[in-house]
Amino acid sequence: QVRLVESGGGVVQPGRSLRLSCAASGFNFSSYGMHWVRQAPGKGLEWVAGVRHDGSNKDYVDSVKGRFTISRDNSKNTLYLQVNSLRAEDTAVYYCARAHTIFGVVIVEPFFDYWGQGTLVTVSS
């Protein structure tokens, strides 16, 4: 069965960095777009970043551009999120999510069909 397991969260001071990981199993990892979605305590969901199945294209929400970097290693079935220059407003549970990926004239990833359990990042001095 599909399994996504995040790790790497923790308590970190403002301005510091972390690397989040998401280990995937149970499916052909290299055939799916992968994404990070976060949820601040008691708040809604916010898409953070995504990467194409082959790593060829990456996109970010404006608030993290220049600070966060998404990457993947298809040989290790692992997704990463390097988070730098952390701010208090980055405090959230970070979920790894698999995108339902449709290959056609263009690649479309319209929704997330599997989610990990999340890893909590707390930015505090």
Added chain:
Amino acid sequence: EIVLTQSPGTLSLSPGETATLSCRASQSVSSYYLAWYQQKPGQAPRLLIYGASSRATGIPDRISGSGSGTDFTLTISRLEPEDFAVYFCQQYGRSPMYTFGQGSKLEIK
């Protein structure tokens, strides 16, 4: 950016009743690109509906989605105890690639 506004914020109903949750978009959204998720406390979101009206694997037919353009609806009939949760709608587009509604909480009356 397409903003999704969900209503009501909180809906209080009893088991056996029908819940109707709304998701309104600030611009027209393709029905192919509108999804709904359920989230229970301490858990990750779970996909319920994609393409505005298609049920995800394992979702009972008591749960249905409808709508087009800027107005979408999630309907849950014959509410069961496990249905009481928070529901989010989501659209796929550009810049940002995905946006979510703020959520609707379905609570037991």
